[in-house]
Amino acid sequence: MSRRLLSLLSLSVTILFSGIARAQGQAPDAEPFKASAQLSFALVNAQWFDGQGFKKGTLYIVDGKFTAQKPARVNRRMDLKNQFIIPPLAEAHNYNLQNDWGIEHYEQRYIQDGVFYAAMLCSDPAELATAKTQLNTQDSPDVVFASACITSSDGQPLAALMAAPAKPKLADIADKAVLVMDKPEQVDQKWKLVTQRKPDLVRITLSYSDKPELRAKPELKGRLGLDAETAAAIVKHAHQSNLRVSANVDSAGDFDAAVRAGADNIAHLPGHFNHHGDGPERYLISADTAALAARQKTTVTTAIAATQLYKTTPEQAESLRQTQIKNLQTLKAAGVTLLLGSDVFTGTSQAELARLAETGVFSNAELLKMATMDTPRALFPKRQIGCFEPGCEASFLLLPSDPLQDLKAVATPMFRVKQGRILTQVDDVAETSATATESTDAAKKAKAAGKKSTKKKAPATAAKPRKKT
Incomplete structure (x- = not known):
């Protein structure tokens, strides 16, 4: 299959699964982040989120990690009084960073x-070779890919793929752009x-698996998914x-089938x-299925924002909203980890x-923990992220106000650091940031001798907020 056709197939996958009828957006006009x-940091008068509230004190960063020891040399001493530090956010369900086109338009x-971690959930392997070289770097998001995307021969996203401009046939797509399995024995064979x-993840699709009569409808060909037995064999x-x-x-039947199959995430x-x-x-x-999910540590990604992408009447929208609220309450009561x-x-x-804040189901602290701790750790379970203890990766966002009082503060980070590196759109800051240093040992000696240190001291305040692009 040609590279051109593979590109069209990959783009069709992203469009279908996002609920978007067309690919939108243009490359950002702003300078890219660098x-x-x-750097070594001393963050004085810091207030950092610990999962429940904000602790106060001084934080130190050396070699890209938080440390309990004051560095011998400080590149940046920042007085963060009246400002708030949180870990970066994560995105557990998207498709817009899995090919060159998407990265060009959405990486920045x-x-x-302030979203430093992400999962792309149906990636065409043909697109990933070049895409991966642009991600998981010091100035890009860190991404995991579901490059094994499995459905049935009448399942999503086949209908959208076959509607691509190149008009491919099923034989051009099956077991290439996506994998097709209809029976448990095919799982063994394939x-x-x-x-x-x-793959970093395996992605499976179930769509109304509890309504087998839908498979007899020609108009739904390519719009359904795996049956429960085949899904269980894949897991x-x-x-x-x-x-x-x-x-x-x-459907709830799909949810039940996926949980009982032992899926790691819904x-x-x-x-x-x-x-x-x-x-x-x-x-x-059901409460029973939610309890099972909690016991076996199946996480659930909320993804209720996608509902607004569908055309609904006000009555339909409100019915869906109330259903989502009830499901969130059931999962929360059962102790399911939500992403x-x-x-x-x-x-x-x-x-x-x-969108989750609008439901009223969670406190601001619960939402902040979900966004900055639970989700990043679920995507990258082997890394020490979403924390500020010694040994944790030194990645954080600086906010101008308390997000526990007003969650909208999270939408406007004024300063971004990834593994001890400032992410900035200003060339001079990126290029000269390491030249402004303060030797703490020299400062102590100078003070003891009653003399001023001759070392140049770094600015004591954080960068001013930038306009959001």
Whole structure:
């Protein structure tokens, strides 16, 4: 299959799964973010989020990590009085950073929004070779990819892929752009196709698996998904291969099937849209299934912001909203770990954070913990992120006001640091940041001798807020 066709297929995947009818946006006009050299910091009068509230004191950073010891040499001493530090956000459900086109249009939006971690949930392996070289760097988001995206022969996203301008046939797509499995025995036969892709995650699709009669409708060909038995076989094989599984679901029956199969993550709540005119009861998660998810540590990505991408009447929108609120309450009561993810192709998880705040189900502290601690750690479980203790990666956002009082403060970070590097759109700051240093040992000696240190001292205040692009 030609490179051109693969590009069209990959773009069709992103459009379908985001609920967007067309790819929007243009390359940003603002200067791209650049990383400074790795710096040593002394953050005095700091207030940092610990998952419940804000602690106060001084934080030190050396070699890209927080440390308990004051550095011998400080590149940046910052007085952060009346400002607030939080870890960077994560986006657990999107498709806009998995090919060159998407990275060109949306990578800078992630950094601007303070979203340093992301999961791309249906990546065409043909697109990832070049895309990966542009991500997971010192001045880009860190991303995991579901490059093994599995559906049925009548499942999503086949309808959208076959509607691409090149008019490909099923044979051009099946087991290439996405993998197709209809029966458990096919999972055995085709598993090598999964491992060859070396995915960070395996993505499976279930869509009204509890309504088998839908498979008889020609108009739904390519718009459904796996049955429960095949989904369970995929999860079993993935876990034997030490791979995590994220399940895309539509109905509460799909949710139940994915949880009982042992999926590691459910990619969004049931009821993001009512596709077949069913009543709200078809989308309500049961307390028993929520309890099972909590016991086996299945995480659930909320992704309720995607609902606004569908055309609905006010009555339909309110019905969906109430269903989502009930599902969130059920999952919260059961103790399920919830992850922040938007499924909004033209944005980031900032959209989801705002939408969740509107539900009234969570406190600002709960939402902030979900966005900056629970979600990053779920995406990168082997890393020390979303924390400020010694040994944690020194990545953070500086906010102008207390987000526990007004969560909107999270939408306007005024300063960004990734692993001890300032992320800035100003060339001079990135290039000269390491030249302004203060030797703390020299300062102590000078003070003891009653003399002023001759070392040049770094500015004592943080960068001023920049306009959001």
